[in-house]
Amino acid sequence: MPWFQGTLHRVRHPSVGSLTIARRRTHTRNLAPHPCVHSCFHSPPGARLAGHARAAGAAGCQCRGQSQPRVDHRYQDMQLTLQDVETGERGFVITGQPAYLQPYREARERIADERAALQQLLERRSVADQQALAELDALIARRLEISQANITVRESDGLEAASLRLLAAGGRQTMDRLRLSLGALERDERSRLAADTQRAAEQAERARWLGLLGALLAGGLLLAAFMSVSRNLRLRRQLALEALQREARMAALLEAVPDDLYRIVPGQGVSRLRQQDPAAPPVDAAFAEELLARLGDDDELLHSFMWRAASGDEFDVRMLPTRDGEYLAVCRDVTDRLRSRQRLRDQQTFLRSIVDADENLIFARDVSGRFCMCNQAFADFVGVSPGYLEGRSAAELRHGQCLLPLMAGDSELLAGKPEQRAMALEVQDAEGHTRWLQLLKRPLTLSDGSRYLLAVAVDITGRCEMKRSGQWGGE
Numbered sequence: 001m002p003w004f005q006g007t008l009h010r011v012r013h014p015s016v017g018s019l020t021i022a023r024r025r026t027h028t029r030n031l032a033p034h035p036c037v038h039s040c041f042h043s044p045p046g047a048r049l050a051g052h053a054r055a056a057g058a059a060g061c062q063c064r065g066q067s068q069p070r071v072d073h074r075y076q077d078m079q080l081t082l083q084d085v086e087t088g089e090r091g092f093v094i095t096g097q098p099a100y101l102q103p104y105r106e107a108r109e110r111i112a113d114e115r116a117a118l119q120q121l122l123e124r125r126s127v128a129d130q131q132a133l134a135e136l137d138a139l140i141a142r143r144l145e146i147s148q149a150n151i152t153v154r155e156s157d158g159l160e161a162a163s164l165r166l167l168a169a170g171g172r173q174t175m176d177r178l179r180l181s182l183g184a185l186e187r188d189e190r191s192r193l194a195a196d197t198q199r200a201a202e203q204a205e206r207a208r209w210l211g212l213l214g215a216l217l218a219g220g221l222l223l224a225a226f227m228s229v230s231r232n233l234r235l236r237r238q239l240a241l242e243a244l245q246r247e248a249r250m251a252a253l254l255e256a257v258p259d260d261l262y263r264i265v266p267g268q269g270v271s272r273l274r275q276q277d278p279a280a281p282p283v284d285a286a287f288a289e290e291l292l293a294r295l296g297d298d299d300e301l302l303h304s305f306m307w308r309a310a311s312g313d314e315f316d317v318r319m320l321p322t323r324d325g326e327y328l329a330v331c332r333d334v335t336d337r338l339r340s341r342q343r344l345r346d347q348q349t350f351l352r353s354i355v356d357a358d359e360n361l362i363f364a365r366d367v368s369g370r371f372c373m374c375n376q377a378f379a380d381f382v383g384v385s386p387g388y389l390e391g392r393s394a395a396e397l398r399h400g401q402c403l404l405p406l407m408a409g410d411s412e413l414l415a416g417k418p419e420q421r422a423m424a425l426e427v428q429d430a431e432g433h434t435r436w437l438q439l440l441k442r443p444l445t446l447s448d449g450s451r452y453l454l455a456v457a458v459d460i461t462g463r464c465e466m467k468r469s470g471q472w473g474g475e
Contacts, residue, residue, distance in 0.1 A: 070193075074118040075186040079179065081107045081114055082143060086175055089147040093154045093162045101151070108144060115140070136181050143174045264291055264319070264327035273328075284309065291329055294319065307331070314338055356386075361437065361457035364444070367414060369393045369407075372452060383430025399430040406439065410453055413443045424464065425457075436464040 088104025091097070115137070122133070154162035261273035262283065270288040290307060304318040313335045320328050355362055356376040363374035370393045379386045383399055394400035394407065405427050409420045422439040429435055437457040444452045 071118065071121050071189045074114060074121060075182050075189065078111065078114050078118065079182050081111045082140070082175065082178055085111070085143065085147055089150055090166070093150055093159070093166050096154065096159065104147065104151070111140065111144075132181070132185055136178070136185070139174060139178045139181060143178060146174060258332075260331040262291065262329040262331065264295070264329055266292075266295060266325070266327075270329075286310070287331075291317075291319070291327075295327065360459070362455070364452050364454045365410070366453075367451050369410075378457075381429050381435070402428050402430065406437075406455065406457065409441065413441060413453055414451065418442070424460065434461075435459060436461045
């Protein structure tokens with residue numbers, strides 16, 4: 001809550017008419033307004049002087065006399081004393097009556113004692129903020145200096161000069177800064193008091209809880225022992241149930257896995273882990289011998305190899321050691337997959353032979369400009385082998401600049417153009433010979449979404465030379 005609230009009060013004087021000054025109502029410790037200030041502004045002139053003198057006497061006003069020796073009370077007392085200084089100064093400047101100087105002089109005498117008492121309290125508590133106190137002392141000295149100067153001017157130069165100095169000397173601004181400084185110090189002290197109170201309450205609460213916990217400790221230990229025994233029994237039942245469930249899941253897994261599973265015991269032999277058909281033949285002796293021979297071949301945890309049976313079927317075998325010193329072998333029939341892969345390689349070789357047999361230049365490029373396929377005729381045109389050319393772009397080739405005319409229009413094809421034709425395109429091969437090509441390029445999109453540009457170029461160099469020779473002969 002603010003320490004002051006400004007109002008306006010007019011004081012009339014026979015020589016100067018009326019003069020408006022600021023009156024501030026000061027509250028102390030959230031109680032009624034201070035008796036000194038109240039008596040000064042709400043009583044007749046004579047009664048105000050007498051009441052103010054009684055309230056601000058050496059014994060102190062009633063509110064200050066009843067205050068406890070606390071730091072925040074000292075801040076309030078100092079603010080009231082400074083208010084008395086301001087009240088006496090303004091009363092004398094406005095009225096010129098020496099009676100107004102009595103509370104002023106008494107306040108000047110009290111301020112030093114109150115400041116010393118405040119310093120003792122702060123040093124006793126070891127919470128003194130020397131920088132803030134130094135600023136407070138400077139503001140008090142400044143306010144007392146301004147008050148004394150205003151009174152001196154009133155005595156020597158009269159009301160008008162004193163009134164002008166009262167407005168321009170900065171007393172009100174200094175008093176405002178004093179209120180702010182004292183308010184900040186008091187708020188800081190109140191926060192410290194609140195923190196101390198909170199710590200004391202927490203300690204009391206902690207002591208109460210410690211006593212309660214000590215009383216409950218014995219019962220808690222008995223309850224914990226009972227719960228521990230009960231928990232161990234439940235855990236054993238749960239582990240037994242989980243073991244049965246894992247065993248059932250493992251049996252179901254073994255039945256669902258399409259691969260053949262074998263158990264290998266060093267020194268005892270090889271056996272199947274599951275037997276779908278009771279009439280199934282036993283483990284092949286050569287296969288069992290191969291498994292036993294590969295035990296301890298290397299230090300890797302997982303050991304895999306390919307096994308070819310006498311029937312021609314091929315199997316992918318993986319061996320893994322278990323924790324009990326045995327081995328688990330997983331055997332998967334990959335005959336169909338290997339045969340399909342071989343057929344695919346044969347088809348690629350067949351198609352490659354067809355493309356290489358074509359004398360036309362055939363090549364394909366991806367969207368990044370790299371050659372992904374070409375025939376032997378195009379590789380001879382560039383001066384490299386097909387294996388060297390595939391996977392590279394034209395910029396990476398020694399004679400790549402010769403291929404630039406063949407790359408023209410690729411962006412239009414990728415943008416959606418169905419095809420591009422060039423009836424007679426003049427290029428140079430790797431040997432520097434001029435060649436005339438008839439070019440056809442089309443975009444190609446595969447099932448996985450990848451896009452390519454397929455190009456076929458027919459060498460028409462001989463036809464162009466014959467045509468040119470015929471034109472020369474006619475001439």
